[in-house]
Amino acid sequence: MITLYRFGTHFGLHDASPFCIKAEVLLKIAGLDFETDLGGFNKAPKGKQPYISDDGEIVADSTFIRLHIEKKYGFDFDPGLDARTAAQAWATEKMCEDHLYWVIVHERWHNDKNFNSGPRIFFDAAPALIRPLVTKMVRKQVLKGIKAHGLGRHSDGEIYVLAERAIAALAGILGDRKYIMGDKICGADASVFAFVDSISCKHFETPVIAMVERHKNLAAYRDRLRGEWFPDLD
Numbered sequence: 597m598i599t600l601y602r603f604g605t606h607f608g609l610h611d612a613s614p615f616c617i618k619a620e621v622l623l624k625i626a627g628l629d630f631e632t633d634l635g636g637f638n639k640a641p642k643g644k645q646p647y648i649s650d651d652g653e654i655v656a657d658s659t660f661i662r663l664h665i666e667k668k669y670g671f672d673f674d675p676g677l678d679a680r681t682a683a684q685a686w687a688t689e690k691m692c693e694d695h696l697y698w699v700i701v702h703e704r705w706h707n708d709k710n711f712n713s714g715p716r717i718f719f720d721a722a723p724a725l726i727r728p729l730v731t732k733m734v735r736k737q738v739l740k741g742i743k744a745h746g747l748g749r750h751s752d753g754e755i756y757v758l759a760e761r762a763i764a765a766l767a768g769i770l771g772d773r774k775y776i777m778g779d780k781i782c783g784a785d786a787s788v789f790a791f792v793d794s795i796s797c798k799h800f801e802t803p804v805i806a807m808v809e810r811h812k813n814l815a816a817y818r819d820r821l822r823g824e825w826f827p828d829l830d
């Protein structure tokens with residue numbers, strides 16, 4: 597049996613973490629049975645979620661989860677894609693994960709209003725006496741991480757310029773296709789869906805939402821895939 601360790605449903609998203617949404621969608625695309633555990637963060641081998649336990653074998657990181665599924669179950673996440681399209685699929689998902697991800701983190705953790713209505717809830721379980729200190733410390737660490745990546749060194753305006761280009765690139769790649777690389781679903785769809793859904797989450801106040809909504813094809817793709825994979829969400 598496979599157990600997927602993730603954070604949980606928050607902010608109207610299937611998971612607060614786009615990587616956890618991606619991992620779950622990968623398991624669903626592959627048609628594997630799995631159960632979910634929302635209490636495994638303190639045992640996460642890389643200090644991050646998602647990770648899975650597959651009959652006791654621990655695999656951490658959404659991309660290594662994909663590689664594990666490919667290897668152990670012989671599942672092809674790039675069905676029928678030629679080498680160039682498969683390469684584009686990989687580059688597209690990594691743009692989401694290594695670039696757009698940091699826009700999401702910035703919008704949720706840097707902006708006070710969004711932080712207070714969002715990530716602050718992660719600290720509700722901390723003892724009241726130390727909660728403010730822990731919250732402040734972790735927030736500071738996360739903001740340091742955005743700076744270390746590089747995105748956090750830009751002004752808000754500059755970050756939005758970059759976000760807009762990346763979102764336009766996704767919409768351009770999608771065009772009038774059903775899925776990101778064609779008429780068949782592929783591994784990159786798990787990532788593109790997860791990041792587009794997360795970055796346009798209406799729980800938060802950010803101009804990035806309008807950037808997604810302007811691209812009717814991308815917004816429709818997000819809504820359709822959300823309905824397919826997470827029909828129980830609002």
Ligand SMILES: N[C@@H](CCC(=O)N[C@@H](CS)C(=O)NCC(=O)O)C(=O)O
Nearest residue numbers: 613614615643644645646657658659
């Ligand atoms: N490369 C990892 C990234 C996972 C990741 O960044 N997870 C974040 C949530 S979005 C996390 O667990 N953060 C907790 C922490 O850093 O303390 C993957 O693809 O799974």
